[in-house]
Amino acid sequence: MKASKFVYNDNDWTSVSGLAQTGIIVNRNEQNKKKYYFGLEEWNNSNILRNHKLAYLDSFRSFPRMEYYERIELINFNNGIVYHVGRLENVKRIKCKEIPDIKKLLLKENWLKRVETDFHNIEDVRPIENNNEYMQCWNSEDIVATTNNGFILNLRYEKFSLFKEPINLTALNPAANNWKRLIHLYGIPNELENLFNL
Secondary structure, eight states: OEEEEEOOOSSTTSSOOSOBSSSEEEOOOSTTOOOEEEOGGGGTTSHHHHHHTEEOOHHHHSSOOOSEEEEEEEEEEETTEEEEEEEEEEEEEOOGGGHHHHHHHHHHTTHHHHHHHHHHHTTOOSOGGGOHHHHHHHTOOOSSOSTTOSOSOOEEOSEEEEEEEEEEHHHHOGGGGGOOOTTOEEEOOGGGGGGGOO
C-alpha cells in the first residue's frame, strides 16, 4: 500500500487556493502582496482533469516511478495533523512523449484561461503568459524534474475519490505524522494499513 501527500487546499482541489504551505513558491513583486505557494495537484479535482482521468502528484515528479499502482492513498498535512483525504486507483505515470498531445487536449478546453481565472481569484492578477511559475511547468517536457520544472500533470488513473470528511490519521495513530513530505511515495507498513481501510 502506498500514500502520497497533497498540498493543503480549501477549494476541494478544484482550483488553486493560495493556502498551500509548501510547493511552488510565488514571490510577489507588487506592493503589499505576500509570497504564497501553490501545488499543481490543486486542480486534480477540476472537471477537465477528472474527465480525462489526469492528475498530478509531487511524488511522481521527484522520482521515475514506472510501476503500475493499484491504489495510492492521498494524505494532507495541516496544523500538525495528517489527514486521509482520498484515493487514486489503478495509477500509471505519464510518459514524456505524451505531453504534447495532453497539452493540445487541454488547450481545446481553454485550460490556460481557466487557470488564469483561478489565479485571479486569489489576487494574482497576472495574465497567465506572465505567470512564470505556472508557465515554466506548462512548457516543460519532463515528468521527473526539480520543483517547478516538471510538467503540470504526471499520471493517469482509473478512479479518483475525495472524501466528504477527511479522516484524522494522527488521532488514530501518531506514527502517521511521519508521512508529511510531498516528494515521497510512502510505503505503508502492514501494521498501519488498517488506518486506510476505515
